[in-house]
Amino acid sequence: MLALGGAVLSGCSEAEPQRPRADGAASAPMVMVPPSPPSARTVAAFRADPAALDEALRRCRNDPGKLGRTPDCLNAAEAGRQRTADEMKQALQ
Secondary structure, eight states: OHHHHHHHHHTTSSOOOOOOOTTSOOOOOOOOOOOOOOOOOOHHHHHHOHHHHHHHHHHHHHOHHHHTTSHHHHHHHHHHHHHHHHHHHHHHO
């Protein structure tokens, strides 16, 4: 009876055997790869698109704990600082 219990339990820790493909080749296991995040806009891109800058600043300020240190938010913040500096220079002229 112990031999039967050992035979039943021995299959519990083994991976399920791969089923052969229709063409006879061995199938590879599926690997889940997370999607790559969209690339961050550069400071120059934000400076060239004020509406995108305003939207990014709104998003980043709304959730700084989650987004504050992301490349997009850092670049938007820098573009915002540069825009403010430019506006101040123009006001002083």
